[in-house]
Amino acid sequence: MKMNPLFMLMVVLGIVTGMYSVYGIFPVSMPVIFVGSLAGFFIRLNQVLQERKKQTDAAAAIDFALLRAKQFTPYAGWIKENVRGHDAVTDHIVNHIQQGLAVAAPGQVLGAFLLPGPTGTGKTFLAEMVAKALYKDSEPLLLAMSQYKAAQDVFTLIGPPPGYQGYEIGGSLTRPVLENPYRVIILDEFEKAHLDVQHCFYDILDCGQCYEKSSGKKVHFGACVFFATCNCGVDALRTIWSGTSDPALRSGRAREAMAREGFERPLLARFTDILLMDQLKPVEIAEVACLQIAKHWRQYGIEVEYTSPEVLVEAIRRNVEFQDYGVRQLAGLIREITTPSIEEARRTGATRVRLELDQKTGEVTVSV
Numbered sequence: 001m002k003m004n005p006l007f008m009l010m011v012v013l014g015i016v017t018g019m020y021s022v023y024g025i026f027p028v029s030m031p032v033i034f035v036g037s038l039a040g041f042f043i044r045l046n047q048v049l050q051e052r053k054k055q056t057d058a059a060a061a062i063d064f065a066l067l068r069a070k071q072f073t074p075y076a077g078w079i080k081e082n083v084r085g086h087d088a089v090t091d092h093i094v095n096h097i098q099q100g101l102a103v104a105a106p107g108q109v110l111g112a113f114l115l116p117g118p119t120g121t122g123k124t125f126l127a128e129m130v131a132k133a134l135y136k137d138s139e140p141l142l143l144a145m146s147q148y149k150a151a152q153d154v155f156t157l158i159g160p161p162p163g164y165q166g167y168e169i170g171g172s173l174t175r176p177v178l179e180n181p182y183r184v185i186i187l188d189e190f191e192k193a194h195l196d197v198q199h200c201f202y203d204i205l206d207c208g209q210c211y212e213k214s215s216g217k218k219v220h221f222g223a224c225v226f227f228a229t230c231n232c233g234v235d236a237l238r239t240i241w242s243g244t245s246d247p248a249l250r251s252g253r254a255r256e257a258m259a260r261e262g263f264e265r266p267l268l269a270r271f272t273d274i275l276l277m278d279q280l281k282p283v284e285i286a287e288v289a290c291l292q293i294a295k296h297w298r299q300y301g302i303e304v305e306y307t308s309p310e311v312l313v314e315a316i317r318r319n320v321e322f323q324d325y326g327v328r329q330l331a332g333l334i335r336e337i338t339t340p341s342i343e344e345a346r347r348t349g350a351t352r353v354r355l356e357l358d359q360k361t362g363e364v365t366v367s368v
């Protein structure tokens with residue numbers, strides 16, 4: 001612990017006072033020494049109280065009344081427009097967050113969701129869209145948990161102890177939340193984190209707070225929503241999901257299935273819910289393709305007015321790996337098949353286009 005100079009002065013004066021009283025030298029200076037010691041004591045006391053107040057202020061920085069008044073349910077439609085094929089999961093999450101908001105208070109998080117599913121089905125994307133809808137001015141905090149595979153990575157998360165390298169930077173989890181407590185926190189590939197790192201989340205999810213090791217400051221997660229994504233347990237969850245549609249039964253059985261995958265039960269108990277985000281159906285992949293085409297062209301200032309179904313069918317046909325790799329491949333493929341037509345459209349100065357497929361050549365054609 002860093003010694004406060006005033007505290008040191010107080011101790012020294014105390015010793016001197018003692019010595020003077022024992023040896024009886026300069027009794028006339030005793031009142032001065034006594035007053036000096038007393039002043040030192042009160043100054044230190046004041047500092048301690050100020051530090052405490054600062055910590056409470058961090059919680060006070062969260063406007064819980066504002067959170068309780070927030071209406072999140074209307075955003076469900078917007079999220080579903082962007083994240084295709086997971087309407088039930090989206091509704092579930094939005095409703096839980098709305099309930100969390102209604103009772104927002106220090107000592108509890110707004111929600112914590114474990115999202116297992118195969119790669120490229122939109123787990124991280126859904127969490128990002130929730131973040132955009134909930135706190136549009138605050139970036140989500142995305143932590144790749146594969147970078148926290150060793151026990152000592154706990155210190156990266158909550159900051160190394162004072163004096164250790166990088167302690168002034170603070171923790172990768174704690175510092176951004178200290179700076180802005182309104183956060184959606186995405187713990188990507190959660191299963192890859194070391195168990196000690198996972199243990200850190202026991203307290204955080206339970207009491208909505210923790211201490212940053214490097215600064216000793218209390219971090220408040222009362223305005224945070226947590227998403228943990230993982231790729232494991234998918235087969236077991238599919239069996240459960242096809243066996244029952246009762247959310248309570250699914251939730252209980254899902255916890256058991258995830259416990260078999262190596263997650264600790266106390267941790268699983270702290271998640272609001274476990275929601276499977278399974279592979280998309282071909283029609284949903286086509287919808288994602290539509291969204292991605294529009295997004296890609298918009299970057300060049302061109303609105304896609306219409307995309308013929310043949311273009312989408314061609315996109316799906318050519319990406320034969322969809323089943324195993326999710327829709328992550330789709331963006332690259334769309335770039336590949338539409339780039340020549342974007343160049344053509346830009347040459348003609350078009351701002352709105354229709355995309356069709358030339359049946360003979362298999363090329364995408366543009367009409368203005």
Ligand SMILES: Nc1ncnc2c1ncn2[C@@H]1O[C@H](COP(=O)(O)OP(=O)(O)OP(=O)(O)O)[C@@H](O)[C@H]1O
Nearest residue numbers: 082083084118119120121122123124125288327328
């Ligand atoms: N259901 C979906 N609706 C709309 N876009 C999607 C969907 N799924 C994936 N995408 C698109 O694909 C990209 C990659 O998806 P995302 O990163 O969410 O996959 P993931 O499920 O987290 O995969 P991984 O398990 O490998 O991390 C997204 O940025 C998004 O553009």
Ligand SMILES: [Mg+2]
Nearest residue numbers: 123124188229
């Ligand atoms: Mg992901």
